[in-house]
Amino acid sequence: MPAQNGNKHMSIAQNKKAYHDYFIEDKYEAGLMLSGWEVKAIRASRVQLKEAYVVIKNGEVFLIGAHISPLATASTHVHPDATRSRKLLLHAEEISKLIGKVERSGYTLVPLDLHYTRGRIKLEIGLAKGKKQHDKRQAEKTRESNLEVQRAMRSHNKLA
Secondary structure (H helix, E strand, O other), X not given: OOOOOOOOOEEEEEXXXXXXXXEEEEEEEEEEOOOHXXXXXXXXXXXXXXXXXXXXXXXXXXXXXXXEOOOOOOOOOOXXXXXXXXXXXXXXXXXXXXXXXXXXXXXXXXXXXXXXXOOEEEEEEEEEEEOOHHHHHHHHXXXXXXXXXXXXXXXXXXXX
16 A cells, blocks of 8 residues: 555545535544455445445445446456445444434435545545535535636736
């Protein structure tokens, strides 16, 4: 594993669409139950979180729809399923807190970032509320205006 340059973790895959579609209220770090071929594929960065989501079933948390592409060197006796449900590992009190928020308050759980923490593959999940269309437009406007201000500052500094 490469040096981490003082970072707490090294990102493998991010779900940038989640920040566009949701207001992220809280973040949790969860472990994943993976098979060997999945770990090798993730280390080769063959993973996508774009269409993935997190659900709670029977007091357990699962990642659904994350696409992990098997390597060509995957074993012949293993039949890889790229989009199978993967169990997430969280503390019992975190799970009960999440269940309460999701069932009572109308929150949803979204995967945000797949990363390494001390050599282990972890998933950061966000407790989120959906954005309405006008919220997305407003966020886009503020982002564009910030970019314009930065461009103006850069061009002004070059002239000075």
